[in-house]
Each structure stands twice: as structure tokens, then as C-alpha cells.
Amino acid sequence: MKIPSPCLALLLFAFSTLASAELVVRIPAAFAVAGEKILGTFSNKDTSELRVCSAADGKLLQSVPLPAPAIRDGIAIASGRVFISCRDGSLVCFGQR
Numbered sequence: 001m002k003i004p005s006p007c008l009a010l011l012l013f014a015f016s017t018l019a020s021a022e023l024v025v026r027i028p029a030a031f032a033v034a035g036e037k038i039l040g041t042f043s044n045k046d047t048s049e050l051r052v053c054s055a056a057d058g059k060l061l062q063s064v065p066l067p068a069p070a071i072r073d074g075i076a077i078a079s080g081r082v083f084i085s086c087r088d089g090s091l092v093c094f095g096q097r
Helices: 006-016
Strands: 030-034 037-043 048-054 060-065 070-078 081-086 091-095
Touching: 030 070, 030 081, 037 070, 048 081
Parallel strands: none
Antiparallel strands: 030 037, 037 048, 048 060, 070 081, 081 091
């Protein structure tokens, strides 16, 4: 499968997060493409989360809560793990042990 360009992937990701009743597209604070997945962090006044979507069609595959909002561009992927830097100073790691 050919992975879309990062700009197209970002658009797919942003539109996949659009709630049907909302007219606002939320842009992720941190965003990365890994393999056939797009990862992004989203926050509002009450919650923060990491969302994983398909790069092919933008469908949401997984959503994981974060302890605090991610800093802008505070995402890294290495050795099968996802690292997220949060505004409260914490570093969150997701992946296999």
C-alpha cells in the first residue's frame, strides 16, 4: 500500500476526528505517520488523547487517554514504541515491552 504524503495524511486524520454534529476540524498538536497508521494527539478543556487512524482511509483504529495535553510536535516513534511529551512535564510511552 502506498502511504499518502504527510499533508494528505494530516487531512485524512483531521477529517476522521470530525464529529458529525460539529463544524470544527481539530488539528493534532503532535502528528506522525508510522507504517500504515497515522498518530495524533488531541486535547480539549476536559480530555487529552492519542488517536491512531488508518493511513488508507482515515478510520479511527484506537484512542488512548493521555494524562495531560501533548506539547506541539511532541511525538516520536522508535523501536516499535510511541513517545509523547506532555505539557505537565511527563513523558508517556506506548508499545510492547
